[in-house]
Amino acid sequence: MSDTLGTDAAAGRRSRGTPGAGDADSSVPPAPPRAAARRRGRARMRLEIAVLSAPAIITFLAFVILPVALAAYYGFYQWKGYGEPTDWVGLNNYELILTDPAFHDVLWHNGLILALSLVIQGPLAIVLALLLNQRIRGRSAIRVLIFVPYIISEIIVGTGWSLMLQSNGAVNDLLHGMGLGSLEADWIADPDLAIWTLMAIITWKYMGFAVILMLAGLQSIPDEIFEAAQIDGASYWQIQRRITLPLLGPTIRIWAFLSIIGSLQLFDLVYIIWGQYISGTAGTSTMAIYMLAQGRNAGNYGYGSAVAVVMFVISLVVALIYQRFVLRRDLRGAVTEGTV
Amino acid sequence: MSATTATSRASSAPESKAPAGRRDRPQKWGSPVTYFIALLFVGVCIAPVLYIVLGGFRTNAQITTEPAALPHPWVVGNYVGILKSTVFWGEFANSLIVAITSTVGIVALGLMVSFVIARYDFRLKGAMYSLFAAGLMFPMVIAITPLYLVIKDLGLVDNLLGVIIPQIAFGLPTTVIILVPFLRAIPNEIEEAAAIDGMSRLGFFFRMVVPLSLPGVVTVGILGFIGSWNNYLLPLYVLNSQANYTLPLGVQVFSSQYSTDTAKVLAFTSLAMLPALVFFSVFEKRIVGGLTGAVKG
Numbered sequence: 356m357s358d359t360l361g362t363d364a365a366a367g368r369r370s371r372g373t374p375g376a377g378d379a380d381s382s383v384p385p386a387p388p389r390a391a392a393r394r395r396g397r398a399r400m401r402l403e404i405a406v407l408s409a410p411a412i413i414t415f416l417a418f419v420i421l422p423v424a425l426a427a428y429y430g431f432y433q434w435k436g437y438g439e440p441t442d443w444v445g446l447n448n449y450e451l452i453l454t455d456p457a458f459h460d461v462l463w464h465n466g467l468i469l470a471l472s473l474v475i476q477g478p479l480a481i482v483l484a485l486l487l488n489q490r491i492r493g494r495s496a497i498r499v500l501i502f503v504p505y506i507i508s509e510i511i512v513g514t515g516w517s518l519m520l521q522s523n524g525a526v527n528d529l530l531h532g533m534g535l536g537s538l539e540a541d542w543i544a545d546p547d548l549a550i551w552t553l554m555a556i557i558t559w560k561y562m563g564f565a566v567i568l569m570l571a572g573l574q575s576i577p578d579e580i581f582e583a584a585q586i587d588g589a590s591y592w593q594i595q596r597r598i599t600l601p602l603l604g605p606t607i608r609i610w611a612f613l614s615i616i617g618s619l620q621l622f623d624l625v626y627i628i629w630g631q632y633i634s635g636t637a638g639t640s641t642m643a644i645y646m647l648a649q650g651r652n653a654g655n656y657g658y659g660s661a662v663a664v665v666m667f668v669i670s671l672v673v674a675l676i677y678q679r680f681v682l683r684r685d686l687r688g689a690v691t692e693g694t695v
Numbered sequence: 696m697s698a699t700t701a702t703s704r705a706s707s708a709p710e711s712k713a714p715a716g717r718r719d720r721p722q723k724w725g726s727p728v729t730y731f732i733a734l735l736f737v738g739v740c741i742a743p744v745l746y747i748v749l750g751g752f753r754t755n756a757q758i759t760t761e762p763a764a765l766p767h768p769w770v771v772g773n774y775v776g777i778l779k780s781t782v783f784w785g786e787f788a789n790s791l792i793v794a795i796t797s798t799v800g801i802v803a804l805g806l807m808v809s810f811v812i813a814r815y816d817f818r819l820k821g822a823m824y825s826l827f828a829a830g831l832m833f834p835m836v837i838a839i840t841p842l843y844l845v846i847k848d849l850g851l852v853d854n855l856l857g858v859i860i861p862q863i864a865f866g867l868p869t870t871v872i873i874l875v876p877f878l879r880a881i882p883n884e885i886e887e888a889a890a891i892d893g894m895s896r897l898g899f900f901f902r903m904v905v906p907l908s909l910p911g912v913v914t915v916g917i918l919g920f921i922g923s924w925n926n927y928l929l930p931l932y933v934l935n936s937q938a939n940y941t942l943p944l945g946v947q948v949f950s951s952q953y954s955t956d957t958a959k960v961l962a963f964t965s966l967a968m969l970p971a972l973v974f975f976s977v978f979e980k981r982i983v984g985g986l987t988g989a990v991k992g
Contacts (some may be wrong), residue, residue, distance in 0.1 A: 622928070
């Protein structure tokens with residue numbers, strides 16, 4: 356409020372000054388006040404930047420960056436979590452992690468989950484978003500309903516699905532009732548099936564989010580473009596392929612990024628449904644589970660911190676490669692466009 | 696960039712192909728198929744949820760003999776029992792307090808810093824954005840052990856603030872990523888017009904930016920609220936006494952306490968997810984419908 360008043364007053368002073376002053380001296384005074392105002396403006400701007408960004412940055416540094424930095428620090432120690440870490444072991448923790456077959460297993464699971472999430476959810480989400488973006492009845496109700504799995508917490512999803520997937524649970528009962536009794540299985544404990552069960556639950560839970568994101572992306576494409584294409588006689592699928600998909604690119608890339616990071620850091624669902632021991636034998640354990648089991652639950656906080664660092668480095672490398680890949684794709688598009 | 700390539704390609708390609716007479720076909724194409732797939736998708740999405748909710752209306756005997764059947768007869772005892780328990784309502788209140796304060800914090804801090812990144816010119820701008828963008832790589836899982844030590848040093852163990860403040864911090868990256876493009880999309884003309892009318896940068900922030908970015912803010916707010924409501928790991932570390940438990944911890948304790956009473960567990964579970972569902976369905980229109988509104992209009 357006071358800011359607006361201040362500028363108003365300054366503007367008033369300036370406009371009042373101009374008509375009164377002669378042509379000769381009016382060419383001299385305007386310059387210095389404007390420079391002063393600019394300097395004052397610069398200082399003001401700095402103050403505004405500081406005031407507006409400080410709370411977020413301080414909170415973020417103290418509760419996100421500092422703990423992560425501490426994890427990197429503890430990773431060099433053999434530390435049981437009491438008192439100051441003193442037993443410096445250098446890179447020993449990292450060596451143990453990278454040579455541990457159990458870690459190779461969880462890394463493989465994370466990679467599999469990442470790839471399958473992209474391959475299953477991406478195309479499915481785009482097609483469903485295209486379908487739901489049409490003018491159909493009950494569209495808003497559909498949007499609410501498909502988002503439901505995403506808003507339900509992992510603990511509820513986990514509790515519900517593990518009850519349903521028990522060998523004497525609802526899924527097997529349903530299959531039996533439909534005459535598909537031969538398909539009944541031990542969905543959670545069978546090592547051949549468990550990872551697919553997990554993928555099914557992940558797809559079920561995060562599909563709605565992907566679709567809603569794609570729908571939002573679709574809505575940001577101006578209608579005029581579609582109208583123009585329609586007037587030019589483009590068919591429905593031509594419009595989707597030539598206009599919608601390329602314009603949806605940024606949304607797809609953001610979704611894929613979120614999905615990749617989420618896959619690498621998956622924890623809650625696996626932990627709640629399988630727990631740290633069964634997930635090992637069922638073949639669904641992830642890096643985060645390994646970290647918890649080998650770190651906190653085993654009392655080796657130093658080792659657990661080192662696992663956290665490895666996880667972070669892997670996420671970072673994957674993200675950087677991804678950005679390279681995406682950048683190169685964008686470049687290639689620009690080049691072909693230039694030559695054609 | 697991709698927009699220009701797409702439009703130019705689009706305008707050249709279709710001309711040669713489809714005849715002009717099919718103009719209104721797109722909207723009508725495959726309606727029954729669309730409905731069928733949409734219904735199938737919706738069915739898959741909500742069937743497990745319905746199973747949980749309906750399971751709460753059954754008895755354990757019903758669930759054991761026929762796991763996938765409807766309640767017969769309907770039993771309300773499970774739900775009534777939980778709605779009468781002070782434990783549930785205490786956990787409910789804790790979840791609500793944590794979720795509301797976290798959301799307000801995330802939105803307030805996130806909007807301010809996003810505004811700075813999006814609309815001010817200064818040297819550290821890029822670094823600031825990268826700082827928050829990098830935060831996307833630090834899930835709570837990675838930082839949880841040292842984070843717990845930080846919280847302990849601040850004396851916030853078994854205190855709701857020990858959950859709220861870290862949640863705000865971890866909510867900021869997503870918020871910044873979502874809000875910055877949003878705030879950048881506000882046309883410069885609006886800011887110039889506001890400046891000509893004598894409005895300061897801050898005046899512009901409160902009178903123009905906040906209302907214009909409302910859809911983005913609502914999106915961020917919903918994500919923050921639901922993220923907080925569903926958070927399991929942090930409360931698990933920070934909160935020790937049952938009086939301070941939030942609902943996810945409550946569900947876990949309840950389901951291990953009553954592990955033989957499946958029906959009761961299902962009832963507790965469905966009551967625990969209800970508030971997030973209600974909250975979302977109230978604001979849902981804003982999330983999808985509103986995302987573009989301010990920029991377009």
